[in-house]
Structures are given as structure tokens and as C-alpha cells.
Amino acid sequence: MDLEFTFWQMFYLCANPTKVYRAISWHKQTKNQWARDDPAFVAIIIFFIAVSSLAFAVAFRAESFVNMLYIMASTVLLDFLTVGFIVATICWWIANKKLRVQGVHSVEQEVEWLYAFDIHCNSFFPLFLMLYVLQYFCLPALLTGGFFGTFLSNILYTLAFSYYFHVTALGYGALPFLKDTSFFYYPVSIIALLFLISLLFNFNFCIFVMNCYFGASK
DSSP, X not given: OOHHHHHHHHHHHHHOHHHHHXXXXXXXXXXXXXXXXXXXXXXXXXXXXXXXXXXHHHHTTOSSHHHHXXXXXXXXXXXXXXXXXXXXXXXXXXXXXXXXXXXXXXOOOOOOHHHHHHHHHHHHHXXXXXXXXXXXHTHHHHTOSSHHHHHHHHHHHHHHHHHHHHHHHHHHHTOTTBOOGGGGGHHHHHHHHHHHHHHHTTOOHHHHHHHHHHSSOO
């Protein structure tokens, strides 16, 4: 596993994701595939998620060690892998069925499912930093019941998910045989609308999520 290159990708997915997809284009030229052939990126993300979910379980005083393991497993298997499988499959289908173009004299190409899952992994990492790391350290401010806490919480979630779709759009935009990949930016408008509605009703995303995972915010 190439850990140095993996951490390089993680850094630039936050600083300049276009640079990561430029490197993936070079990978296509040398390995003749868009998807990664190194499991290091997925393995490190799973490790990070497990550690961060354990920290949340300790902070919210999980009832037992078994309960901690359950939280760690459900976060990895549900939040990252299952949701990733669903999102990657939907995006893969849309890209191949609706966005793919074929030149008359060019070799037929299509989006690899593994590349679609790679895009999910790429998009998930900055979201992970915002909602699993930054959110953890900001919990005292985010869990307050007033408008300020709701605003901070919801702007964090809005930025995290908007950036997720930004990196997703860049990933599909890097494929030369796809058109209209700005389609993957459309969910951002829905996210912005939900943000405004949540402020109107003082609905705190952080409190809602913590209640779902731990029963009640403490």
C-alpha cells in the first residue's frame, strides 16, 4: 500500500481536489483504468472513521464496550460503505445512461463502478474531517439549543455536504467521455434550501444526528 500517495491525495482533496483528479488521469494512461488499484485509501478512511466513532461513543458515555463496538461497526458499515455503495451505484448509472457521449471514431468507454466508488471515497474524506473531527471538538457550541448553536451546526453540515457534491462533480468531470457533469451540483441547491428551512424552524442538525446515534445529546 502506497501510504505516502494516499496521504497526498487526502491533503489535496481538501486543498485542491482538481489536482487529485489530474493525477487519476495520469493513472488511467499508465494502468488503463480510472479506479484505484491500491486499497490504502479505503483502509485508512475506515480506520479514521472507527477511531472517531469511538471518540463520540466515549464522549456520549456509551452504555458498554459492546455498545461502543456496535457504534463503530454501524458507522463504518452504514455511513461509509452502505451509503457509499448506494450513492456510487446511482451516480454510476446516471453517468453511463444519461451523461456518456461516444465519438464516432473513438473507442467506447464507460464509467467503472469502482471509479464511482472511488469518487464517493474522495468526496467522503473532507466530509469526514468536518462532521467527524471538527464537529466533535465543537460539540459544546453546536449542542446549545439557541439560534446561534443551530446556525453553527447547520452551516457546518451544509458546507460538508455541499463540498461532498463539489468533489463528486469534479470526479465525473475528469472523465472526457461524459457531458453535463454539472448535474452533480444540483443537490447543492436542495441542501441550501434545507439550510434556510432549518434556520426558520430552529432545527439543529447536530442535535438530531446525535439523538439518532446516542439517544439524547448530553
